[in-house]
Amino acid sequence: VIVDLFAHTTWLSILALVLLGYSWFRITSKRVGARSLENARVLKATGPIVPFLANPVGTLREARVYVHLTCPSCGQRVRIPRGKGKVRITCPKCHARFEGKA
Numbered sequence: 001v002i003v004d005l006f007a008h009t010t011w012l013s014i015l016a017l018v019l020l021g022y023s024w025f026r027i028t029s030k031r032v033g034a035r036s037l038e039n040a041r042v043l044k045a046t047g048p049i050v051p052f053l054a055n056p057v058g059t060l061r062e063a064r065v066y067v068h069l070t071c072p073s074c075g076q077r078v079r080i081p082r083g084k085g086k087v088r089i090t091c092p093k094c095h096a097r098f099e100g101k102a
């Protein structure tokens with residue numbers, strides 16, 4: 001819409017309207033489970049860049065103080081204080097035990 005303010009092209013106006021309509025359709029969706037899965041896929045695809053863009057100072061401070069490990073059985077991320085050496089971790093989600101280096 002912002003580009004079309006300066007360009008004044010018909011196809012860009014139609015594209016903007018279609019995208020706005022589609023986004024309204026998605027926003028008002030009652031299928032919360034499906035939307036939640038989509039959001040999880042987007043967050044996984046974008047990786048750590050979105051939290052960094054949302055709060056760069058906090059993310060850098062977090063990375064300096066903690067190590068994030070991933071549970072091999074369920075994929076839950078676990079935060080460990082940095083500098084503890086080799087640690088044995090019990091996953092808070094699935095209670096599987098694994099080892100990691102902090």
Ligand SMILES: [Zn+2]
Pocket residue numbers: 071072073074075076091092093094095096
């Ligand atoms: Zn787990």
